Amino acid sequence: MLSTEQIIEVMAGQGLRITDQRKTLAKLFGENSDFLSAKEVYEYMGKKYSGLSFDTVYRNLRVMEELDVLEQIVFEDGVKFKVNCSEGHHHHHMICLQCQKTYPITFCPMNLTDTPEQFQVVKHKFEVFGYCQDCQQVTEDDGLVMPTLMNGE
Amino acid sequence: MLSTEQIIEVMAGQGLRITDQRKTLAKLFGENSDFLSAKEVYEYMGKKYSGLSFDTVYRNLRVMEELDVLEQIVFEDGVKFKVNCSEGHHHHHMICLQCQKTYPITFCPMNLTDTPEQFQVVKHKFEVFGYCQDCQQVTEDDGLVMPTLMNGE
């Protein structure tokens, strides 16, 4: 995973100017491997920069995504960003429906999936949703949570 | 895959009123297994209902998704809907990025996925994207292909 310094290095290497705001962004993503929405990033940055504008956050997130510094995934509840897992190490994620934290799954089903050769595979998504250890108490209150795997009907 | 009649049946069985518009929606999805965006649905419906409003389409799509009549997938370019394959047996899909048609994958990676017991799994998604046989040539020459909407009828 890219470190804060590596992120800055990549950006500077591509001719981008390293503003204070971009340093903070690099730090945020360099020290945090969760997926963050644009809004969450904005709120975090807003603590430090009083006059921060939403469009600058968007612009920087897009730039960083174009430089492959950030990885962007479309979840059900919107687009989120995370520092790119460099070294081409492919994996998937478990995502907590409560706190949105992600946990890696090293297993990739694609190797085992039997795709007809008529179908030219481009990409795939494998995402497991549920509740992480910290968030499981919270869901008990609701009462109507399925405790185990949803494995078929 | 649910037929037009089955869709109507489910909706009526849940106490929903079967309006003319909902009949048409049931027909659209019952006879079409491609993924359609809300906009595409709106445009299709608009041919028949001159004063149609966008919000009604959204409301009905949401209702149908909540009844599990429709399946909703978030693509990079937005949310799309398709009739649900709730024929009792759990499976996943390959989805053509060009024509949006879907092909079943019987294999479910969830059985093989090693989830730590600290993580309480609620649901999962496994989707393979690519190009189906019919669309592989088309991708070279800047295909002017649209998802096949039924011609007004």
Next chain:
DNA sequence: TTGATTGCAAAGTTTTTGCACGTCG
């Protein structure tokens, strides 16, 4: 210095909500 970066304002998209009228059952 100078061109990239930012904040601001405004507009473009997509989706949701409140309300009054219309209609299914």
Next chain:
DNA sequence: CGACGTGCAAAAACTTTGCAATCAA
């Protein structure tokens, strides 16, 4: 009839764009 569905308008949420002032290199 009465409750649900619809159209209309407006708002909300999210994202992008143009422009002038600012700032990194």
